[in-house]
Structure formats: structure tokens, C-alpha cells
Amino acid sequence: MKARIAHIASNTFREAVRDRVLYNLIAFAVLLSGAAILVGQISIEIEKLVVINLGLTAVSLFGIVIAIFIGIGLVSKEIEKRTLYTVLSRPVRRWEFIVGKFCGLAGTLVVNTFFMAIGVFAALFYVSHKFVRADALVLVALYFIVLEFLIICSLALLFSSFSSPLLSAVFAFSLFVIGSFAEDLRGFAGMAHGFTRWLVTGAAYLVPNFSALNVISSIAHEQPVAAQLIWHNTLYALFYATMALSGAVLIFEHRNLK
Amino acid sequence: MKQRRKVSLVAGACVVVSLAASAVTLHRIDQLRPQATIEEVLYLNSPKVLKRASLGYDGLLADIYWTRAVQYFGGRHHNHALSYNLLYPLLEITTQLDPRLIVAYQFGASFLAPPPPGGAGQPERAIQLMEYGIQNNPDNWKLYYDLGFVYYMNLKDYKQAAAAFERGSKVPNAHPFLRLLAAQMAEHAGEFDTARMMWSATYQNTQDKLIRQNAVEHLRALRVEEDVTHLQQAVTRFGERTGRLPASIAELAAAESLPGIPVDPDGHSYKLSPEGRIEVRVPDDFPFATKGLPPGFKPHPQFDSQPQ
Numbered sequence: 001m002k003a004r005i006a007h008i009a010s011n012t013f014r015e016a017v018r019d020r021v022l023y024n025l026i027a028f029a030v031l032l033s034g035a036a037i038l039v040g041q042i043s044i045e046i047e048k049l050v051v052i053n054l055g056l057t058a059v060s061l062f063g064i065v066i067a068i069f070i071g072i073g074l075v076s077k078e079i080e081k082r083t084l085y086t087v088l089s090r091p092v093r094r095w096e097f098i099v100g101k102f103c104g105l106a107g108t109l110v111v112n113t114f115f116m117a118i119g120v121f122a123a124l125f126y127v128s129h130k131f132v133r134a135d136a137l138v139l140v141a142l143y144f145i146v147l148e149f150l151i152i153c154s155l156a157l158l159f160s161s162f163s164s165p166l167l168s169a170v171f172a173f174s175l176f177v178i179g180s181f182a183e184d185l186r187g188f189a190g191m192a193h194g195f196t197r198w199l200v201t202g203a204a205y206l207v208p209n210f211s212a213l214n215v216i217s218s219i220a221h222e223q224p225v226a227a228q229l230i231w232h233n234t235l236y237a238l239f240y241a242t243m244a245l246s247g248a249v250l251i252f253e254h255r256n257l258k
Numbered sequence: 259m260k261q262r263r264k265v266s267l268v269a270g271a272c273v274v275v276s277l278a279a280s281a282v283t284l285h286r287i288d289q290l291r292p293q294a295t296i297e298e299v300l301y302l303n304s305p306k307v308l309k310r311a312s313l314g315y316d317g318l319l320a321d322i323y324w325t326r327a328v329q330y331f332g333g334r335h336h337n338h339a340l341s342y343n344l345l346y347p348l349l350e351i352t353t354q355l356d357p358r359l360i361v362a363y364q365f366g367a368s369f370l371a372p373p374p375p376g377g378a379g380q381p382e383r384a385i386q387l388m389e390y391g392i393q394n395n396p397d398n399w400k401l402y403y404d405l406g407f408v409y410y411m412n413l414k415d416y417k418q419a420a421a422a423f424e425r426g427s428k429v430p431n432a433h434p435f436l437r438l439l440a441a442q443m444a445e446h447a448g449e450f451d452t453a454r455m456m457w458s459a460t461y462q463n464t465q466d467k468l469i470r471q472n473a474v475e476h477l478r479a480l481r482v483e484e485d486v487t488h489l490q491q492a493v494t495r496f497g498e499r500t501g502r503l504p505a506s507i508a509e510l511a512a513a514e515s516l517p518g519i520p521v522d523p524d525g526h527s528y529k530l531s532p533e534g535r536i537e538v539r540v541p542d543d544f545p546f547a548t549k550g551l552p553p554g555f556k557p558h559p560q561f562d563s564q565p566q
Contacts, residue, residue, distance in 0.1 A: 093261075093265070094265070095265050095269065181322070183288075184322065184325060184326065184329075186288065187325070187326070187329040188325070190329070190332075190333075191328070191329065191332060205280075205281040205284060206277075209284055209287070212284070212287045212291065226290060228290055229287065229290050229291065232283055232286050232287045232290065233287065235279075235283045236280055236283040236284055236287060239276045239277075239279040239280035239283060240276070240280045242272055242276040243272070243273055243276035243277045243280060246269040246270070246272035246273045246276060247269075247273050249265065249269040249272075250266055250269040250270055250273065253262055253265050253266050253269065254262075254266065
């Protein structure tokens, strides 16, 4: 079972590389080095702030775009190309296929993030000429970004398991936007009354909470992140991804592929 | 087939358990960072930068910031907080993103002006906000009214209040009572009548239930204050006449030839303390009253809204 999942995951990773997904690293490198050089010349005392804000935001947005656009095609493309039938005719279970695809996409994003992280630290070194202890906080932000990717990947797969690629992209992107304002949504719930309160509270807990995973601004201002928050965010991302992935498995198990 | 059912059962159970676990974890995360969103949004506190960053969707962003301001005020107010440091920056961003968002000026000023715990205790900031609102919406007479209200209620600055009402009365389609208020402020006479007129106008000019209820509470408080003032004067007169305090409220009523025992807006008779103070029987029923309360009584904080 593990070998089958690993095999599907490595194939997914290879396919993403073949699709030139990692080319985004070039755009990222140009953006970051350009910003590092330019900001140093036109601004005062915020070079580091800009590099952290811009770098981490770019890591997050590039990754989310990749997660959505690769994730939504993971199942539908296999059906379209009819390669799914070849895979499922072998001793591979449907749930193994979904989990393998998820692991492959998550792996692609981790590798992508790893190279981008090197870029962020290189730009940081360029503007500050040294590393300080507070720079390690950037790693926490990067870790949270990876957790964000896990959730997005699982959601893209969930939508991909029952919908067309276009609709899946719309759903996944909408959930990303809503999830970014999740705390505002819970704020609305707190202010509402009666049935509306229940409805909004339910929706607020159902949509992914990306705002808790976004610590870019506070990290840029060298605000430490509580260990408990790291732990709880990890648990949250794992639970949420498991939930969405289980949903994808549940739907895909019952999908008529004929 | 049996295998598929087994997988479905396990996946279904995973969905339910994971959803519950994620909700519990999220609740814990909320407890770990209760004010995080508001503090984080203010890292970017320049309205001009935010306006550019909104890519033309500044109206939507203003709505979001206004909602955040309301949530911030509501949250702090609920916790009986005595400071509202982030309130003005949030309102400033909101109104600069959308200078025509009238509600942000009106409610914003009523959040800022009243003393804590009812509000932020920053009437000067409320005036600054209202003046910015007037600058951008010079034809909206309600903004002048609110400005005059802050001068009158929170700063007791009759001259400035009269000037604000006077400016408002010149706006096309302004409510006629603005001219009347300007005149009354100029005389600053008949304080109860003026206050009653303002709260009655508040009640009539809004459809918002909360604001209406608030106006009713203020009108009730005004009636208590007026009654207590008159009764207290009667106690003084009684003392001057007889050289002693009245033994009861009934004796006072008889001495003053009142038609009956004076009662508060809820129908409870006022009581006379052994020290000769006139007090209401249930002080909690009049959260905005400033007279007729037992010594040391602290009312439960209420949202002290001004007219909309």
C-alpha cells in the first residue's frame, strides 16, 4: 500500500516538473532580486521589511496558484487522458490514488517552497549583509505557508474529485479568499443573533482559516510566534487537510468512471 | 463491493472526526490570538497606501475596515474595557478609503465621544472625524447635527454646538429643528428641554432598533433627572420652611400640594433617604441617569449612541 502511494506521489511530482511548474522559481528570483536592489535605492530603513513581506507573500501566492491549478487537474486530467483506467486496472485502490496524488502535489510544493526560501534568505542577506536571530522567524512563516498549501491541495483535490477543472478552480480560489477573511467571518458570527448566528458560526468553522496561518506582517516586524500557536496551527492544518482529503476519497469511491 | 463500503465508512468517519477536531483546534487558536487580526491589519496603517493597494476596490476595503472597527468596539465594550486605542486608526482608515460612508462618521463619533466604559472618551477625535465627514459630505445635515451633539453632550461647549447647528441649518433640506437648536445653544437655557428635544429627534430620525432603544433610555433618564432636580428643590424648600427634613416622600408631596406620590417612568415611587436625598427605587433600570442614584452606585455600561 505504502509503495503504491509513494509510486503515484513520485509520478505526480515528476509530471509537475515535466509541466515546467518549477519555472515559477525563475519569476520568483527575478522579482525578489529586483525588489531587493530597487528598494535599497529608493527607500530608507524598510529594505528588510519589504524583502520579508514581498518574499513571503510571493512564496505564498505562487504556491497557492500552483496548488490550485495543478490540484484541480489531478483527477480530471487522468480521466480525460484515460490514464486513470490503466492505473485503476492494476491493484491500486481509488483512495490510494487520491492520497498518492495529494502527497505528490504537496511534495512538489515543499520542494518549490524550499528553493524559494533559499531565495528569500539570499535577498535578506543581500540587504542586511548579515543574519540575526530574528531572521529565523521567517522559517516559522514559511512553515505556516506550507501548512496553507496542504489545506489548498486537499481542497483542490476535493473539488477535482467531482467537478470540472474550471469550476474546481473557482471553488478553490473562492475558498482561499473567504478563508483569508475567516476571522472577520467569525467576528460577524459573534455580532449576529439567533439562526443567523448559528449559520454564520457554522460557515466560519467550515471554511479554512488562513488568517491564523498568515503571520507574514508580524514576522516582518520581528514579533515572535508562540510555540502553542505553531502546534495548534499544525494540528489544525492536518485535521482540515484530512477532512477535505477524506471527502475527496468518499466522493471518488462512489464516482462512476464509465 | 465490501471493500468500497469499508473505505467509504472509514472516509466518512474521518470527515466527521477531522471536521470536529479542526473546529476545536480553531477555537483554541482563537483563544491564543484574540486581537490578532485587528493588530495585524494596523501594521499597514496608512490609508493612502491601503487605497492604492486596494486596486480600486476601496469601497469594499472600507466596508471591511468599518466592520473591523465595529467588532473592535463591540469586543472591547463587551469586556468593559477602559481604553480603545485602535478605534480611531480604524475609523480614520475606513473614512479615508470611503469618505462617503456616512454611517462610519455617525456611529464612529458615538463610539469615540462618550466617556469610558460607554465609549472611548475621545470627543476631540470624534470632532476631527465629523469635520472630515462634513468636508467630504457638506450637504448632509445629519453630520452637522452629530457634530453639535458631541459639542453639547460630551464637551458642554455651547458656543461650538450652536455654531455646528447653525452651519447645518444652512444646508439645503436641513431639518428645521437645527435652527431651533442653534438658538437654544446660543442661550444655553432650558437644558432638560434641549436634551429632550435632541433625543426625541434621534428617536424620530432613525429606523435602527438599537439607536431607538438607546434614545428611549436617555429620555427616561432625562425624566428621572428632571423629577429628581425638582423634588430635591422641594426638599430644600421644606427644610427652609420647617427647619427639618420631610419624614417621607408622602409628606413632601402633601407639603408641595402635588397631585400624588411622584413616580419614576416605570411607575415606582421615588424614595427619600434619611439624609434627604431623592432616589429611584431600581437604579439599574436607568443606566444613563446621573441623578437620583444611591451614593457609590455604578451603572452597568451601555452603548451610549448619539443620533443617526
